[in-house]
Amino acid sequence: MTRFVLVAGTTKTARIDGISAAGADPDLVAHTPSADAELVEYGHLVRAPSLPVSPTGCPTPAAVTRAVRERVGFETLVVDAGLAEPTGAPTVGVGATPGRDIRETDPVPTAPGAWVAARELGSALPEDELVIGETIPGGTTTALGVFRALGVGSEGRGRGDAVGFPVSSSLPENPLDLKREVVDAAFEASDLTPGDAAYHPELAVRFLGDPVLATVAGLTAGALDSGTEVILGGGTQMLAAAALVRHAGVAAPLSVATTTYVAADVDMDAAAAALDCNLVVTDPGFAGRDDPLARYAAGEAKEGAGMGGALRLAERAGVTESVADGTLEVVERVNESYGP
C-alpha cells in the first residue's frame, strides 16, 4: 500500500518581495499550503479563500496531484508543518509552528522537535511505501540555505556546473541573486558559516531552513528506519530534504520524483547522484495546450504539492495521459464554486 503524504507549512521568508510566486498576490501566499491541502484531500476548497494561482494565473500543482489521485485512488495524509491560515483538510501535527524570516536569529525553533516527532510518525505509519510532497511558499530559498549550511555541492546556477545547488523556482525568471542575498543575511544572523552544519542537519534546518524541510526529512528518516520505501515528490526542496536525511546518517535507498519542468531548469541528475538518490522524471504532457496549464510548459510553477511524485504514481498506473484534462477539470470545478 502507498500513502501520499503532503507536508504543508509557511515561513515569513516567503513574504520577502519577489521570492515566491505561490499566490495571486502577497496576502494570499500564506493561504496556499492550506488550500493545497484541501485540494489534495477533497478536490474542492473548504476553508481556504481561493484556488492558489501564480500572479499570472498558473494554477497550483496541487490540482495536478488531485487529478492523479482521482485516477489512482491513493490514500493521503497532510502533516501540519507550520500552517499559518485555516485549512479544512485533516492534518496531523508534529509540533511545528510557522517559520520566521531566516534573516532573524532563530527562525525555525520548532525544527528539531518537528524532526523528532516526524521521524516517529514516519516510522509508525503502516504503509510499505510513502510518496512525500511539500507545499511551502519560498521553499527553494530555504532549500538553498540548507544546501549551503550542509556544504552540499558547489555553488552554481544549475546546468553546466559540476554539482551545483539545483535551486529551481516557481517563477519563469529565477530570482537567484535575491535568494543568495537572503541566505547570506541568514548566515550573518546565525552563528553558522557555510558548511558548518555538515552532519548536523538539525542546525541547518533550524537556522537556514524551514519547518517543512525538517518534517519531510524526519518523516523520510523514520520511514526508511522501519523499512518503508520513500519517494520524495518534488525538485529543489526534496533534494534539500534528501541531503538532510543523508547528513543524519541514513543511507537507505531513496528516490526523488520530479517533473520535466524542474529537470529542464536545473541539473537534478548530478545532485541526485551525489546524494545517492534514484531520480525519476515525468512529463505531465502540458506542452502545446491552449489553457492555463500551458504556463507550466512556459516555465511557471514547475513542481509542488508532490506533483512529481503523484505523476510517478500515475505513470505506474498507466493513467498519465488523462492527467492534463483531469487537472483542468479540478481547476474548473473549484472556480465554478468559488469564482476564478
Next chain:
Amino acid sequence: MTRFVLVAGTTKTARIDGISAAGADPDLVAHTPSADAELVEYGHLVRAPSLPVSPTGCPTPAAVTRAVRERVGFETLVVDAGLAEPTGAPTVGVGATPGRDIRETDPVPTAPGAWVAARELGSALPEDELVIGETIPGGTTTALGVFRALGVGSEGRGRGDAVGFPVSSSLPENPLDLKREVVDAAFEASDLTPGDAAYHPELAVRFLGDPVLATVAGLTAGALDSGTEVILGGGTQMLAAAALVRHAGVAAPLSVATTTYVAADVDMDAAAAALDCNLVVTDPGFAGRDDPLARYAAGEAKEGAGMGGALRLAERAGVTESVADGTLEVVERVNESYGP
C-alpha cells in the same frame, strides 16, 4: 460520493466510576477516541498505546468500521471534538476542547463555538452524503443529559415506555441509575431544569452535553443546510444529536443507522419516529462466533465509532457477510504489532 466522518472527543464525565466501558482500565479510557481514529484511518495504531477493549476484552467498534472501510473503500474525515490524548490520525479542528465533568458549572464552554465551526464545515464539505459516527467515552450519560435538557420524550427505561429516553450502554448491565444521578447533579450545577433548553440546543450541549454532541449536531445541520444527505451512525448519542438538530429548527430528512444490539436494548423506533428520523438497523452477524466478537452478541459495546453507519454502507455494497471476519483480522493485525 460518501464520506465517513468520525467525531472524536473526551470528557471528564467519563472518569466517573462505572460510567464507561470504553477502555481496559480507567487510565486507558481517554486514549480510546484517539486510538479509534487511528484504526479507522490506518487499520493500525500509530501514536495510541493499545487497541481499545472493554474491561472484559471486547474489541472497539472502530475495528468493525475499519473492516467495512477495507471492503467498501469510503473516504474518511476525523474531527477533533476535544481529544485529550495524542492521535496519529489526521484531524480537522472546530475549536473544541475536552469536556469537563457535567456536574461542574460550565462543563462544555467550547460547545457553542464548536457547533458553529462544525456547521460551517458540514456545509462546505463537497460530498453528497455524509455518514457521521462518534467516539467519546461516557457519551450515553451526556446524551441522557441532552434529552432531559431539551425535554425530549418521557423518562423511561427503554422498551415498554411510550417514547422513553433510549439510553443504551456499552456495558451489558446498563448503569442507568448512576447516569440519572450524574445528570441530576448536572442540572443542580447549572441554571437549567429539565426541558429548559427546548429549542436552545446550544444550552443543552453546553451544560448537560459534551463537545462531540455539539460537533455532530453542527456538522449535521450544516450538511443538511447545503443539501447533503446525512446518516447518523450510532445509537443513543446519535438520537441526542438528532434531537439537537431538530431543536435548532432543521427539519430536513435525516437517517439514523444503528446495530441490532442497540435496537435490542432500547426502543429506537419510537424515538427515531418522534424526531422525524428514518431508522436503519443492521445485524453485523457476530452471534454464534467463538471469538471476542461474540461479546457484542452478549450485549457489550453494541455500537460506537459509527459502526451502525458503516454497516449500512456494507449492506449497500453487499459485503456485510465478510465484515465479522474482517473485524477479527483488524483486531489480530493490531494485536500482532502491539501485543493484546
